[in-house]
Amino acid sequence: MTNILKLTLACYTRLVGTQRAPGLAKAKRTLKWQRDPEGMRLRILEAAKQEFSAHGLAGARVDRIAAKAGANKRMLYYHVGNKDELYLAVLEGAYDKIRSEERGLDLEHLDPPEAIRRLIEFTWNYFLRNPEFLSLLQTENLARAKHLKKSTKVKSMHSPFVEMIRTVVRRGVDSGDFQVAVDPVQLYISIAALSFFYLSNSATLSVIFGRDLLDKKAKEERLAHMVGLVLAALTGQSAALFEIAKTPKSRAAVVQAV
Amino acid sequence: MTNILKLTLACYTRLVGTQRAPGLAKAKRTLKWQRDPEGMRLRILEAAKQEFSAHGLAGARVDRIAAKAGANKRMLYYHVGNKDELYLAVLEGAYDKIRSEERGLDLEHLDPPEAIRRLIEFTWNYFLRNPEFLSLLQTENLARAKHLKKSTKVKSMHSPFVEMIRTVVRRGVDSGDFQVAVDPVQLYISIAALSFFYLSNSATLSVIFGRDLLDKKAKEERLAHMVGLVLAALTGQSAALFEIAKTPKSRAAVVQAV
DNA sequence: GGAGAAATTAACCCGTTGGATAAATACTGT
DNA sequence: ACAGTATTTATCCAACGGGTTAATTTCTCC
Missing domain, CATH: 1.10.10.60 (Homeodomain-like)
Structure with a gap:
């Protein structure tokens, strides 16, 4: 066929040096x-x-x-x-990569609302930059995590985000920024969910809605919506917080006349 | 093998009647x-x-x-x-089923916050009752909606939820229940996302967190969290709304001391 | 009661695919 | 320079899997 x-x-064409040790008088034969x-x-x-x-x-x-x-x-x-081992190696590599980038995010010195915003933006951008990560997770979940369960390596790679969120939420409640002490695991899952679902299901959603959910404007709107939703829920300042969407454009889209 | x-x-063993027309004098031969x-x-x-x-x-x-x-x-x-046509038929059937159930949900006579709660509960319970729907969507999205794009049938099956949400949000803003006129498409996607991601990724998440996200208590907590998050964002009554979680048990879990 | 159509069974076809075997080639240390 | 090992290439194959062909059986209508 x-x-x-x-x-x-x-x-992928691997380029192989045509001559070895060109300095030698006797030209060596071409390497295969x-x-x-x-x-x-x-x-x-x-x-x-x-x-x-x-x-x-x-x-x-x-x-x-x-x-x-x-x-x-x-x-x-x-x-x-073999194929399965190859797949698991890829999966482990994917988790390793995101955990490593997650650790690079420093939220300690930010005020709580800004920290949450950063968290959402990081998640969103990471998923955007690494679409294979989304696909791999989907694939593994279709397999009911059969392979992941066998990986002691991944099991030990805890996301630092849960503890980060716990700290930030505690600080927010203390400072009066946040009105509610939400379960950090739930919040972590929710923040991931808002980005993950939008991106991983953008293909079918785009068909259903008859428009491209991945064009520039749509992505800006989505990010603004997610930040607004979560911060509004935490702070109780719905209107005000939906307003602080970065660009006037995206803000207008989110807080639109219905 | x-x-x-x-x-x-x-x-599946199809039972075949052993005798045909048993009333006849001459016993007919057994049907294959x-x-x-x-x-x-x-x-x-x-x-x-x-x-x-x-x-x-x-x-x-x-x-x-x-x-x-x-x-x-x-x-x-x-x-x-063939296999592809079979797959598409299944996919179309799945969309047909959820659209039909969605149409059965009447939110008109409910006050806005209660309507949103019902919407979230329906989505959550539908996904729980129809795990194959989640899997099929995941599969189709991994294929970048290649098959769905060919289905004029599905394209014409619009979810009634977007318009329902638009109406509810408008009513909520008018009545003062809601502080912000959120984009109904974004809200629709967010509500779906919160349930979808939790359930479709429960396998890997359960491994990561080292606990079963699908046991009874975990599911109650999740539902309470989702309702609280969305309603708090819309109404601005964070603390109050996280409190109205149905059961004292789940409420305690959500509004826990951090 | 039987002819013709509809539904079902049974057997086969052939390209694909994960994996294995064996031979060849490139390095490394001495 | 060369022996020994690590790395890579070149073939091969048995099982699988989607799809097809042809024969069989049931049903319906006259």
């Missing part, structure tokens, strides 16, 4: 390939991430991963393992 | 099978719904669908079509 053709075209175990492993995992997020676990094709990685299929098994 | 065995075991085109079609679609929601599009197996339906594989193609 045309499959072989596609694979060849999509194939080079060793690069670390690079190979990284390229395999990156290709696998793309493949699994684009097609899910069952839909992913081992041959395509190999082709995208510019490798021979045998290399996947040599460097990582 | 053991596959054949599994299929046989899982197979009976005709039942409508029933067959329904059983096929039901089996397909289970299979697609359990395994996704690529992971679904045509043979398993046939076995579950108590049918021959050939029947799928005879009554519905």
